[in-house]
Structure formats: C-alpha cells, structure tokens
Amino acid sequence: MTEEILAPPDVPHVLIVDDDADIRQGLVEVFHRAGFKASSAPDAAAMDKALEADGADLVVLDLMMPGEDGLSAARRLATRGWPPVIMLSALGDDADRIVGLEVGADDYLSKPCNPRELVARARAVLRRAKDTDSRRGATEAARFAGFRFDFARRELVDPDGVLVSLSTGEFRLLRAFMERPQRVLSRDQLLDLAFSNESDVFDRAVDVQVSRLRKKLERPETGELIRTVRGEGYLFTAKPTPA
Amino acid sequence: MSDPETPAKSGQPIAAHLAVLVAIALAAAYVVNLVAVVMLPPRPPDVMRGDKVLEAFTAGYAIARTGRTPPTGDGAKWTIQKQKPRVAGAPRAGRIIVHDLARRLETTPQKVVVAFDATPTDVVVFRVRSEEFRVEHEKRRADGEKVREMHLRARASREGESRVRREVIISENGDVTLRAPNAPRPPHAGVEAPMPPQPPNAVTEQPVRIAPRPPEPPEPPEPPRFAPPPPGVVLMSGFLVAAEMADGRWLVMRQQSNAETLDWIMRAALGIGATLVILLLLALLFARRLAAPIQRFAEAARRVGIDVGEAPVKEEGPRELRTAARAVNAMQGRLRSLVAERTEMLAAVAHDLRTPLMRLRLAAENADPALRDKLAKETGEIDAMVSSFIAFARDDPTREARVKLDLAALLQSAVDDRTEAGQDVTYEGPDRLVVMGQAVGLKRLVENLIDNALKYGRVARVAMRQDGADVCIDVTDEGPGIPREEREKVFRPFVRGEGATGAGAGLGLAAAREIARAHGGDVEIRDGQPRGALVRVTLPV
Numbered sequence: 001m002t003e004e005i006l007a008p009p010d011v012p013h014v015l016i017v018d019d020d021a022d023i024r025q026g027l028v029e030v031f032h033r034a035g036f037k038a039s040s041a042p043d044a045a046a047m048d049k050a051l052e053a054d055g056a057d058l059v060v061l062d063l064m065m066p067g068e069d070g071l072s073a074a075r076r077l078a079t080r081g082w083p084p085v086i087m088l089s090a091l092g093d094d095a096d097r098i099v100g101l102e103v104g105a106d107d108y109l110s111k112p113c114n115p116r117e118l119v120a121r122a123r124a125v126l127r128r129a130k131d132t133d134s135r136r137g138a139t140e141a142a143r144f145a146g147f148r149f150d151f152a153r154r155e156l157v158d159p160d161g162v163l164v165s166l167s168t169g170e171f172r173l174l175r176a177f178m179e180r181p182q183r184v185l186s187r188d189q190l191l192d193l194a195f196s197n198e199s200d201v202f203d204r205a206v207d208v209q210v211s212r213l214r215k216k217l218e219r220p221e222t223g224e225l226i227r228t229v230r231g232e233g234y235l236f237t238a239k240p241t242p243a
Numbered sequence: 244m245s246d247p248e249t250p251a252k253s254g255q256p257i258a259a260h261l262a263v264l265v266a267i268a269l270a271a272a273y274v275v276n277l278v279a280v281v282m283l284p285p286r287p288p289d290v291m292r293g294d295k296v297l298e299a300f301t302a303g304y305a306i307a308r309t310g311r312t313p314p315t316g317d318g319a320k321w322t323i324q325k326q327k328p329r330v331a332g333a334p335r336a337g338r339i340i341v342h343d344l345a346r347r348l349e350t351t352p353q354k355v356v357v358a359f360d361a362t363p364t365d366v367v368v369f370r371v372r373s374e375e376f377r378v379e380h381e382k383r384r385a386d387g388e389k390v391r392e393m394h395l396r397a398r399a400s401r402e403g404e405s406r407v408r409r410e411v412i413i414s415e416n417g418d419v420t421l422r423a424p425n426a427p428r429p430p431h432a433g434v435e436a437p438m439p440p441q442p443p444n445a446v447t448e449q450p451v452r453i454a455p456r457p458p459e460p461p462e463p464p465e466p467p468r469f470a471p472p473p474p475g476v477v478l479m480s481g482f483l484v485a486a487e488m489a490d491g492r493w494l495v496m497r498q499q500s501n502a503e504t505l506d507w508i509m510r511a512a513l514g515i516g517a518t519l520v521i522l523l524l525l526a527l528l529f530a531r532r533l534a535a536p537i538q539r540f541a542e543a544a545r546r547v548g549i550d551v552g553e554a555p556v557k558e559e560g561p562r563e564l565r566t567a568a569r570a571v572n573a574m575q576g577r578l579r580s581l582v583a584e585r586t587e588m589l590a591a592v593a594h595d596l597r598t599p600l601m602r603l604r605l606a607a608e609n610a611d612p613a614l615r616d617k618l619a620k621e622t623g624e625i626d627a628m629v630s631s632f633i634a635f636a637r638d639d640p641t642r643e644a645r646v647k648l649d650l651a652a653l654l655q656s657a658v659d660d661r662t663e664a665g666q667d668v669t670y671e672g673p674d675r676l677v678v679m680g681q682a683v684g685l686k687r688l689v690e691n692l693i694d695n696a697l698k699y700g701r702v703a704r705v706a707m708r709q710d711g712a713d714v715c716i717d718v719t720d721e722g723p724g725i726p727r728e729e730r731e732k733v734f735r736p737f738v739r740g741e742g743a744t745g746a747g748a749g750l751g752l753a754a755a756r757e758i759a760r761a762h763g764g765d766v767e768i769r770d771g772q773p774r775g776a777l778v779r780v781t782l783p784v
Contacts, residue, residue, distance in 0.1 A: 022605070023598065023601050026602065026606065026608065027605065029605075030605065030608060064590065064594050090594040090596075090597040090598060090601075092593075092597075092630060093633070094683050095683070111598065111600065112597055112604040112622050113601070114604070114619065115608050155682070158649075160647070161647055162647045162649050163646050163648035163649065163682050164649045164652045165648070165652045165653040165656040166652075166656055167657075167659035167660045167663070168663070169659065169660075170659070205663075212655075212659065215674065216652055
C-alpha cells in the first residue's frame with residue numbers, strides 16, 4: 001500500500017513505515033504540509049517494495065511492527081548505506097535510543113512526538129546526509145585529541161577515561177564540529193546544523209554553547225580544540241579518527 | 244602426593260578434600276622428621292677428662308715447640324697467638340690443674356692458663372685405654388677429722404712395663420700432689436709438688452687400698468673398655484688450655500662444646516622448620532585449590548545477580564559447589580525468562596499507550612493552534628507518566644555498569660538542557676568532580692529531582708560540594724516545601740506530595756532514592772532556606 005501525495009520532483013522524498021494507519025496518514029500529511037514528498041508503508045516488506053520502486057531520501061521507521069521489526073529493518077538499511085533513517089518508537093528510554101542509534105539509525109524520536117520536531121529532525125538528517133561524505137561514520141564513535149566520542153550513546157570520554165556528560169546543545173555542536181573538522185563554520189551554519197529544531201536560538205546562544213563545550217574539552221595537554229576565527233566563526237582544530 | 248588435578252575433576256565432597264590434605268600433611272611431616280634423624284650425625288662427646296686434655300696439650304706443646312703445627316681434631320682447636328688468652332674467672336680446681344700442667348710442660352704456673360666448665364661426674368662414662376689404680380686414702384688430720392684422699396696411680400705407658408711411675412694424690416679439696424710410688428710420704432696438700440721424697444709432715448695417713456691390685460698386664464693389651472671416670476679427675480667441657488712458648492707466643496687449645504650443641508639444635512630446628520614450611524605450602528595449595536572454584540562461583544553468581552543475561556555459572560569444583568552452581572543456573576534461567584516476559588510486557592504497554600497518544604497528537608495538528616497546544620500539553624503529561632512508570636518498572640538500579648564519570652559535567656548538562664528550554668535552573672559547585680557511578684542512573688536521579696523542583700517550586704537551584712568522603716548534591720526550590728511528616732512517605736512509589744497537581748506518577752523520588760542507594764548513598768528531604776524544599780543527595784566518592 002503506497003499513499004503518495006504528488007510534489008515537485010526536487011523536494012525530498014520521505015517514506016513513513018508504521019503499522020498504525022492513523023499515524024501513517026497523519027505523518028504523511030504533516031510532511032506534505034512541510035513541503036516534502038511523502039509516501040508510506042505498513043511494514044518492512046512493503047518498505048522494501050516501495051524503496052525498490054520509488055526510492056526515498058529518508059525513512060521514518062516505527063520500531064514495533066508485525067513481521068520484521070524496525071531495528072532489524074534499520075540495520076539492513078544502514079548496511080546498504082542509503083537512505084538515512086529516523087526511528088520513531090514507542091520505547092523512549094535512553095537504552096532504546098542507544099540501541100536504535102547503534103544499529104545505524106540517524107536519529108531517534110519517541111512517540112508521542114511533536115510532529116514539527118520530527119520534520120525539523122528530518123531536515124537536519126537530510127542536511128547532514130548531504131553534507132558529509134561518510135554519513136555512516138557519524139553514527140559510530142570517533143577519537144580526537146585523546147577523547148572518545150560515541151555518537152549513538154552521546155558519550156564523551158576524556159583522555160583520563162572519565163565520562164563527561166554533554167547537554168543536548170553541546171552534543172549537537174560537537175557532532176557538527178566533528179563532521180566538519182578543520183573547517184571554519186559560521187554561526188549561521190552552526191545554528192543550522194546544531195540547533196535546527198529550535199527556532200528561537202540566536203547567534204549569541206551559539207557563542208554560549210561553544211564556550212561551555214570549550215570548558216568541557218579544555219585540557220592542558222590538548223591545546224585549543226575550538227578556535228575562534230574573528231568575524232567568521234569557529235574552527236575545530238583536531239582531526240577525528242574512527243574509533 | 245596424589246595427582247593435583249584429581250580433586251577438582253572428580254567433584255569429591257569437601258570432606259574428602261580435607262581428608263587428603265590431612266593425610267598428605269601428616270605423611271610429609273613424618274618423612275621430613277625421619278630424614279632429619281637419619282641424616283643428623285650423633286652429637287659428639289663434649290666432656291673430657293682433665294688429665295687427658297692436659298696430656299693432649301702437652302703432646303701438642305711438644306710438637307709446637309719444634310716449630311710444627313700441632314695436630315687438630317678431637318674437638319679441639321689449636322691456635323698460636325701473641326697475647327696471653329684472657330679468661331674470666333677461674334674454676335674451682337683450676338689451680339691444681341695449672342700446677343699440673345706447668346709441671347708437665349716443665350714451666351712455671353704463671354706461664355700456663357687453664358679454663359673450663361666443670362661437669363658433674365655422675366652422668367659421664369669414660370672410655371679408658373690403660374688400666375689405672377684407684378687408691379683411696381683415709382687420713383686423719385691434726386684436728387682428728389677424717390679426710391678422704393684418692394691416689395691415682397697411672398701405669399707406665401710403655402707396653403709390657405708394669406712399673407708404676409708416679410702416684411697422683413688428689414685431696415677432697417682438689418689439691419694435687421705427685422710422688423714416686425716408693426716415696427714414703429706425700430707432700431702437704433696444696434703445695435706445688437717438688438720432687439719426692441718429701442719430709443713427712445704433721446698429717447698422719449693410712450693408705451688403704453680399695454681398688455684391687457690389677458692383674459698382670461695382659462699380652463696383648465686389653466681392648467678398650469668403658470669405666471666411670473676415676474674419682475677426683477676433673478671433667479672438662481668447653482675448656483681452654485694455653486701455655487707460653489719459648490718465643491713468648493702462646494699456644495692455645497680450646498674446645499667449644501656449645502658450638503656442637505648449637506649446631507645440633509640448628510639442624511633440629513631446620514628439620515622442624517622445613518616441615519612447617521612444607522605443611523604451610525601444602526595447606527596453602529589445598530586452600531587455594533578449594534577456594535579457587537568457590538571464588539569463581541561467587542564471582543559468576545555475582546555477575547548473574549547483576550545481569551541475568553550473563554553466561555551461566557560453570558559447574559566445577561567440589562560436589563557441594565556443583566550442586567550450588569546448578570541451583571544458581573536454574574534460578575538464572577527462571578530469572579531470564581521473567582525478565583524477558585517483563586520487558587515484553589513493558590514494551591507492549593508502552594506501545595499500546597503511546598500509539599493512541601501519537602494519533603491524538605497528529606490529529607491535533609489539524610485543530611486550531613490553541614486546542615493543538617492544549618492537546619499537546621495533555622498528551623505530553625500522559626506520556627511523562629507512562630515514561631516514569633515504564634522506567635521505574637524496567638530499570639534495575641544495580642544493573643547498569645559503573646564507570647568513571649564527571650558528576651559536575653552531568654549536573655551542568657542537565658541544568659543547561661533546562662536553561663535552554665527557558666527554565667530557571669542554576670548550578671553552583673566544582674567544574675569537575677570524578678566519581679564511579681552509573682551514567683544513565685545518575686542522570687535520571689538528577690533530572691528527576693530538578694524536574695520535581697521545577698514542577699513544585701518553579702525554580703531549581705542545584706549545588707554540589709564535596710564533604711569528606713561524600714558528595715552532597717542539594718536541589719532547592721521555592722515552592723511550599725514538604726511537611727516534616729510527609730518526607731518519608733513521598734519516597735514511596737506512586738505517592739505524590741500534598742497539593743501535587745498536573746502530571747506525574749509519583750515515581751520520581753522513589754526512583755531517585757533507589758538509584759542513590761544502589762550507589763551506597765541516599766536521598767533525603769530538608770527545609771529549604773528561606774523556604775521551599777531542599778532535597779539532598781549524598782553519594783560516596
């Protein structure tokens with residue numbers, strides 16, 4: 001079953017996979033209203049057929065479905081490398097989120113979510129997918145300057161082996177930096193990449209987040225990891241290596 | 244010793260292990276003692292007859308005079324030294340012996356030294372090589388008191404010659420005189436004997452022969468035999484005999500009887516010590532062999548207790564342990580299926596509760612903005628309750644692994660997340676404080692407390708300080724506070740504070756306390772200053 005709403009061909013195509021017809025219908029409408037091309041499938045098998053037939057730029061995947069469950073489907077898509085996946089699940093624990101991100105989902109949202117947040121996250125995932133060459137690398141862990149950063153677990157382990165918690169903003173900022181290392185990122189770019197779903201975040205907030213993140217990364221032996229480039233923005237000086 | 248692998252593989256009861264231990268230990272102890280007794284040499288005799296010692300010294304002196312080294316052996320040690328040997332205190336009979344020695348060496352008493360420890364005679368039996376006569380005198384002194392004296396008549400050493408050459412007279416008080424056998428009178432006791440004959444003195448004496456006249460000298464001489472020491476002969480042990488030689492140096496002969504004894508004691512001690520060491524090693528070995536599977540069992544059981552998904556306990560070691568391991572494994576199986584059932588049930592509950600909420604939420608997107616926001620708020624509150632219920636039912640605070648984490652960063656992140664959402668939350672405390680703890684659990688604890696403070700007291704002031712071995716986290720709000728009598732009650736699951744409105748299942752504080760206690764700490768409620776509630780978390784560092 002494929003419900004498709006026609007849209008111009010250059011707009012991103014979102015495939016919604018959920019076993020609940022009302023949710024499916026509602027999400028298709030939400031994405032359509034947001035200017036996406038949206039289609040839907042009731043289970044993993046239908047999802048495969050739809051991808052085969054029309055392809056998709058993004059899959060919004062339910063976790064608990066009859067037949068093959070969402071985790072297994074997400075793992076398959078991650079192995080293929082395309083399209084990116086947002087898990088939408090009734091299980092919203094940290095542990096569930098980590099499992100979802102670890103099997104290769106690009107983002108994880110728990111039901112019930114704000115539909116507009118889902119759209120914002122979808123935009124962010126699409127942007128990141130376009131922007132980074134190695135999209136799959138973003139879901140794993142990376143090392144830089146003695147730190148280990150686990151994207152799925154949102155864990156930053158410092159050179160002494162101490163787990164350093166990050167706020168959501170700091171996490172997104174660090175992820176944005178690590179996906180674009182040694183490049184000057186303007187405040188607008190950072191706002192886009194790290195704070196896409198919060199409309200009321202201003203340039204000043206970026207500076208605050210950067211200074212907080214700097215404080216958490218500050219170690220005498222690592223030197224300056226986030227450099228301020230006057231008039232332009234910020235530069236992440238370390239080169240992350242996959243861990 | 245038995246094959247060391249046998250006990251662990253056969254699964255014998257612990258009693259059997261102990262029996263083997265005892266048997267082997269006893270056998271080892273006996274073997275060592277036996278070896279010690281067989282290998283130890285007999286203790287050398289360390290009591291010598293004074294006259295023989297002097298004889299030996301005289302012979303050695305004669306050799307040393309000719310410039311050669313005196314013979315060694317016989318438990319005596321010969322040295323030549325420049326100084327006169329110093330001897331502290333002289334034994335009772337020293338003077339007699341000194342005089343005797345001086346006479347033997349044909350020198351003066353000042354040029355000889357004799358020192359020794361006298362030994363009681365009643366326990367010593369001598370081996371004698373030539374026959375001697377023992378003659379006892381009874382003499383009457385001037386005051387009429389009877390005095391016993393002994394004559395010791397040594398026979399000529401040359402074989403076949405039976406002539407008695409000299410007679411030694413030793414009085415009760417230890418004085419010694421010598422005379423030729425035919426001399427009519429001994430000299431007065433206590434005087435160094437010049438050559439006989441001596442003028443008779445005031446003491447009359449009646450020589451009485453007690454010992455029988457010896458038989459004619461046997462041809463060939465009789466084999467050595469044993470006899471008690473001749474009466475009056477001084478017995479020595481640990482002696483030192485010395486005499487000045489012509490060149491002014493001193494010839495010293497000494498016996499160190501204590502050294503021999505000490506040596507023997509040392510060997511005995513060594514044997515006992517070796518036994519002890521072997522026993523200890525064996526006991527240690529067996530204790531380890533017994534303890535190792537028990538320790539592995541305990542460790543495996545502990546792991547299973549933390550996470551039922553762990554590998555089952557290995558069934559090994561003594562029989563009792565195998566039984567216990569089987570029981571634990573059976574329990575683990577039951578627990579595992581229980582946990583699986585519970586996880587499935589909770590997932591179903593979450594799915595069944597949240598799917599309609601999501602539907603509602605999506606449906607609300609079509610409503611007008613005011614209704615939409617109202618519905619969003621309601622669904623959000625129901626969702627929060629579902630979340631806290633599921634989290635409480637699902638999370639086992641002992642399960643999560645402990646890692647080194649920065650508690651200050653954890654608090655700051657939780658505060659920052661809420662500040663960014665526009666809420667009034669502050670943090671005060673160190674920038675970095677590393678503890679061992681559960682990252683997810685502690686985060687939940689802190690977030691529960693902050694969210695409680697925000698819900699009931701509009702603001703949350705988070706403060707952390709290290710207090711000795713504890714870390715204190717205070718979360719203060721500006722709400723009405725919690726009355727004293729309700730402070731324990733609110734920690735019970737599903738109990739909510741007086742006047743609680745809005746969403747909440749009453750699980751936040753219960754979960755917080757459970758997590759804190761799993762870390763060895765606690766959560767308690769106090770009065771805020773100037774008002775509000777102060778929730779204090781104490782955690783050991």
